[in-house]
Amino acid sequence: MAIPDDIKVMDVDVLVIGGGTAGPMAAVTAKEKNPDASVMLLEKANVKRSGAISMGMDGLNNAVVPGHSTPEDYVKEITIANDGILLQKGVMAYAQRSYSMIQKLDKWGVYFQKDETGEFDMKKVHHLGTYVLPMPEGHNVKKILYRRLRRHRVKVENRYQAIRLLKDEAGVVSGCIALGTRDAEVIVVRAKAVIMCSGAAGRIGLPASGYLFGTYENPSNCGDGHSMAYHVGAELTGLECYQINPLLKDYNGPACAYVTGPLGGYTANAKGDRFIECDYWSGQMMMEFYNELQGGNGPVFLKLDHLAEETIQEIEHVLHTNERPSRGRFHDGRGTDYRTKMVEMHISEIGFCAGHSASGVWINEKGETSVPGLYGAGDMASIPHSYMLGAFVYGEICGENAVEFARERDVPKLDEDYIIAERDRILAPLKRTDGIPPSQFEYKVRRLVNDYLQPPKVSKKMDIGLARIRAMENDIPYLYARDPHELLRANEAQHIFDCAQMAAVASLYRQESRWGLYHNYVDHPETDNENWFCHVQLFKGENDNMTCRKREVEPYVVELDDEEKNAYQQLRVQAG
Amino acid sequence: MPTASQISMVPVVVDDDKCIADKGCRTCIDVCPLDVLWINEETGKAHMKYDECWYCMPCEADCPTDAVTVNIPYLLS
Numbered sequence: 001m002a003i004p005d006d007i008k009v010m011d012v013d014v015l016v017i018g019g020g021t022a023g024p025m026a027a028v029t030a031k032e033k034n035p036d037a038s039v040m041l042l043e044k045a046n047v048k049r050s051g052a053i054s055m056g057m058d059g060l061n062n063a064v065v066p067g068h069s070t071p072e073d074y075v076k077e078i079t080i081a082n083d084g085i086l087l088q089k090g091v092m093a094y095a096q097r098s099y100s101m102i103q104k105l106d107k108w109g110v111y112f113q114k115d116e117t118g119e120f121d122m123k124k125v126h127h128l129g130t131y132v133l134p135m136p137e138g139h140n141v142k143k144i145l146y147r148r149l150r151r152h153r154v155k156v157e158n159r160y161q162a163i164r165l166l167k168d169e170a171g172v173v174s175g176c177i178a179l180g181t182r183d184a185e186v187i188v189v190r191a192k193a194v195i196m197c198s199g200a201a202g203r204i205g206l207p208a209s210g211y212l213f214g215t216y217e218n219p220s221n222c223g224d225g226h227s228m229a230y231h232v233g234a235e236l237t238g239l240e241c242y243q244i245n246p247l248l249k250d251y252n253g254p255a256c257a258y259v260t261g262p263l264g265g266y267t268a269n270a271k272g273d274r275f276i277e278c279d280y281w282s283g284q285m286m287m288e289f290y291n292e293l294q295g296g297n298g299p300v301f302l303k304l305d306h307l308a309e310e311t312i313q314e315i316e317h318v319l320h321t322n323e324r325p326s327r328g329r330f331h332d333g334r335g336t337d338y339r340t341k342m343v344e345m346h347i348s349e350i351g352f353c354a355g356h357s358a359s360g361v362w363i364n365e366k367g368e369t370s371v372p373g374l375y376g377a378g379d380m381a382s383i384p385h386s387y388m389l390g391a392f393v394y395g396e397i398c399g400e401n402a403v404e405f406a407r408e409r410d411v412p413k414l415d416e417d418y419i420i421a422e423r424d425r426i427l428a429p430l431k432r433t434d435g436i437p438p439s440q441f442e443y444k445v446r447r448l449v450n451d452y453l454q455p456p457k458v459s460k461k462m463d464i465g466l467a468r469i470r471a472m473e474n475d476i477p478y479l480y481a482r483d484p485h486e487l488l489r490a491n492e493a494q495h496i497f498d499c500a501q502m503a504a505v506a507s508l509y510r511q512e513s514r515w516g517l518y519h520n521y522v523d524h525p526e527t528d529n530e531n532w533f534c535h536v537q538l539f540k541g542e543n544d545n546m547t548c549r550k551r552e553v554e555p556y557v558v559e560l561d562d563e564e565k566n567a568y569q570q571l572r573v574q575a576g
Numbered sequence: 577m578p579t580a581s582q583i584s585m586v587p588v589v590v591d592d593d594k595c596i597a598d599k600g601c602r603t604c605i606d607v608c609p610l611d612v613l614w615i616n617e618e619t620g621k622a623h624m625k626y627d628e629c630w631y632c633m634p635c636e637a638d639c640p641t642d643a644v645t646v647n648i649p650y651l652l653s
């Protein structure tokens with residue numbers, strides 16, 4: 001069977017999906033490594049302003065800079081913050097390239113704060129080491145990346161949502177099928193290697209405000225990549241290690257420890273007292289946060305009202321003009337002034353994100369997923385606590401390796417039957433004349449996630465939640481879209497539906513508690529290193545059943561002593 | 577399965593007098609990460625068609641005539 005005329009087929013050597021942070025770096029690197037290769041960057045929005053750093057960034061949360069820390073120190077810190085479950089080699093590969101990546105970005109024109117002597121002005125926020133590098137003028141990152149994309153003649157396709165990955169008979173990934181978000185055009189991009197950089201799954205849970213798009217993550221990152229990887233047969237990992245962040249109540253922006261911490265701000269309870277030693281985001285820190293929020297001393301606040309006028313102005317300048325600039329407007333509307341009032345905080349909805357936590361599509365230190373030809377970088381992959389710089393570094397690593405993989409490969413053969421069936425499935429909601437609007441379907445899944453899957457996790461609740469979410473499979477044939485935009489949302493909603501099930505299945509599988517609040521499992525309250533010192537891998541098993549298995553933690557490259565291992569367990573400020 | 581339409585107060589407002597979409601400008605529509613700004617068929621100017629906003633502000637920052645104002649969505653404000 002041939003591919004019908006209404007499906008445009010494009011051919012490239014390397015396809016990058018997602019043009020936020022990791023994606024542009026991956027595409028540019030692939031081109032630098034092999035200028036003859038054709039490289040396409042496919043983006044659901046527009047690469048000029050897409051992803052987590054759409055307006056800029058306040059700073060690097062994890063810079064490993066000589067003189068301040070070593071890659072070994074950093075690997076230790078993240079090992080401890082992640083309760084020992086990680087691919088240390090993967091974190092080490094990041095740490096070793098961290099400084100050269102900062103130098104590269106600095107040379108490209110990204111502005112990092114420097115001290116009087118011209119050295120990077122590093123700040124301590126983590127529990128043990130010094131890794132934060134402020135970028136008070138960090139608005140221009142996207143512009144700089146865009147210039148590089150143009151210079152290297154990367155082919156950019158904006159406003160396409162990648163929906164399913166394709167593979168050839170040998171099981172090697174060979175491109176993707178995507179949907180035009182403004183015209184409902186279905187396209188196939190055939191590629192010899194694919195790098196996924198589609199960001200976190202930030203639309204699984206419902207923000208407390210009830211506004212579907214009031215999420216911490218850029219809502220364009222809804223878990224498409226997680227779902228695509230799952231359906232093509234890749235393994236995901238650590239999905240029970242949710243991302244949950246301490247944020248401004250209702251606004252859902254960072255509060256933010258990394259900006260205000262070095263200037264003297266801190267997280268306080270209703271009495272104005274500090275209750276955690278260290279504001280660096282970890283599951284253990286979130287557990288203390290949650291306890292304080294629920295206890296008699298709550299709610300929790302960001303305390304700045306003790307700071308000098310000058311310092312407050314500096315904080316306002318960064319927080320109200322840089323990465324989330326509408327924050328000033330939010331405060332104005334509420335009559336909140338940092339000088340006179342503490343700012344109420346809350347915890348975010350759940351999500352999957354390696355950038356902040358450790359959940360995502362499994363990759364190794366070369367950026368390879370478990371499916372040949374498929375690479376992953378940034379928030380959707382699995383290198384823990386990788387943040388913006390980790391997205392850049394793994395974008396670079398994947399760009400280098402994917403372009404080499406593509407060099408060795410012939411143009412793959414397409415599976416026409418699968419493509420036609422997918423086209424029909426993807427477009428179906430647009431062909432109906434009535435039915436369930438995507439927003440209602442999405443709201444329902446996300447509300448069930450909040451009711452049944454948020455920690456504290458309880459077996460019985462998660463069983464009910466999973467059953468109710470699965471029952472919504474019957475609603476999919478009734479999804480109804482009036483226009484291409486609603487069709488985009490209908491397809492997103494189905495990926496959110498997949499991710500919600502993954503959250504339940506992985507959480508039920510790991511029968512212990514770990515990572516503080518992230519996997520606080522009431523039926524199994526203790527950490528059980530004997531049985532559960534391992535990764536939990538999730539994949540499509542026999543009969544298409546969502547299945548989990550244990551994966552051993554590989555031998556460490558940096559050993560820890562016993563005292564270090566417990567450093568993140570003692571975050572509560574001791575009384576007296 | 578019959579459907580009904582509900583109205584919703586949208587956070588992003590375009591000043592029609594300042595907007596030069598009739599001269600071909602599409603900047604805010606181009607940059608919006610959630611693709612919620614479209615041309616209003618009646619006025620020929622940009623407007624918020626879908627109430628799905630991350631209040632991230634590229635639309636306001638990049639508009640050449642300062643026609644766009646991003647407010648905090650009502651449910652959050």
Ligand SMILES: Cc1cc2nc3c(=O)[nH]c(=O)nc-3n(C[C@H](O)[C@H](O)[C@H](O)COP(=O)(O)OP(=O)(O)OC[C@H]3O[C@@H](n4cnc5c(N)ncnc54)[C@H](O)[C@@H]3O)c2cc1C
Nearest residue numbers: 018020021022044050051052162199224355378379387388
């Ligand atoms: C509000 C906020 C503040 C942060 N602050 C800091 C900070 O101060 N310091 C720090 O180091 N880190 C910070 N981070 C984390 C950091 O920004 C991220 O870890 C990093 O940018 C992730 O890069 P990424 O490439 O994985 O994802 P993104 O940059 O989000 O890019 C993902 C891209 O994929 C696209 N996409 C999604 N699905 C599809 C699809 N189906 N088809 C095509 N394209 C698709 C999206 O539109 C998006 O452009 C912050 C994150 C957020 C959300």
Ligand code: SF4
Nearest residue numbers: 595596601603604639
């Ligand atoms: S960017 Fe400004 S001028 Fe251009 S279409 Fe949008 S509102 Fe109108």
Ligand code: SF4
Nearest residue numbers: 608629630632633635
């Ligand atoms: S604030 Fe952001 S999401 Fe809202 S309309 Fe403007 S660009 Fe789009």
